[in-house]
Amino acid sequence: MKTYVIGDLQGCHDQTVALVERILAEEAETPSILFTGDLINRGPDSLATLRYVYALARASSGLVDTVLGNHDLHLLAVANGIRPAHDSDTLSHILEAQDGPALMDWLRTRPMAIHRGGHLLVHGGVLPQWDADQAMALAGEVEAALRGPDWAGFLAHMYGNQPAAWHDGLEGAERLRCIVNALTRLRFCTAGGVMDFKMKESAKADPASGLMPWFEVPGRRTQDVTVVFGHWSALGLMLRPRLIALDTGCVWGGYLSAVCLEDRSLMQVQCPEYRAHAGKA
Template structure:
């Protein structure tokens, strides 16, 4: 048995299939962790979701910002963007079932035996592991309830950009989702900067990559995240692993075997912009 963590697939179905074949993945034997952004920008979002759902309990998924965007579009809350490639998925007969499944996925997955925690974008330095798990669970509870649409209606936006334990309601939930699914750069006090998507050494003044600050979580477990293709899979910090290697931008799709930290990669077949 082996456990493989894969970064942002973003609708790159053929590369995803090739990577599973390359690592000889067997759902009856192995486990697959997917770091969010299963869909969008690539051409095969529908096929990716169908395959992941088919793999059943062999897969652990966390939600990414593109997954939330899809759920918002499907609920009539978000407008599609020029770069979106969601129409085929949204018009599929099984779309309601696939979207219902997606909406029930967590924001954070932790395995104490393997000693890893996974979110889409990372965990801010202001939080410890227990706090991150509890805050993720608050949002998950709302997403799995009859209040899901109301949450989605209030979920998108950049404010508040700073965590406080006193935050309540939708502001609190929006802040949690932004940290776990959109974060790249933050200030020493964990204040978010959500506009810049550059390489790690091109941080806006007063900010730095979230993983360069002392991490409370890293004292307890190793961290897996996707979201930041410009890192090309490198953080320079022991125990913090970047999984997004830009497949949808014509680069690579990467799997990290958690038991021995060996990486496996498939080159993108073409650039999907």
């Protein structure tokens, strides 16, 4: 059985259906399909997209799943009155839908990271201090909070850029916030693993800043697995040894991309007809 990973959907329903149908038509044996998170928001039909992935997952006996992205967590926070909606959000139909609560309950029980067949799937990044086993263990701490009875209380303390650096002694809300920021928001950090969230649209940092893409930090401890991620549309498609980047800007008029993990074959659907509000994230 093959495994395909699809990049950020961000509410682009028609392209999602088209790409999944191409994958299913290609394979004689039903494949596993994983998503890099950010299923919703900014695109034209977040509700239909979330319903579609939910239905796929429910019917798949575990073959279809997604990690959580920052936009997915934002939906949960908005729904609970923890964060205001942004002008560029396209979440209102989910919030108003009769099945909205059930969809969001399913969403909050999705993993923060998936480790399978030598591949580590996250939405944003992995701090250079973490190996795959530690990343999975820390992801599990956030998953437990999201699945627990006080999950809304967790969301209330989830936002903020501090602490910007990981150490094993972090506790409570600060510990969970640091984990969430790394797994869902990380793009640039220092060689010592201090995260920076000021630069969002660039794929390169000023060398004088001391910042670099998290995956280029010398000696990062996930170099023994292939890290698969989305979140970074300015970076685009990247297929390197031990690294796959899959946010190819579908919502910005680019492509929706899928890569087969076994042979790295690529499928793409062009997305020319929709450009969301300004302000990429």
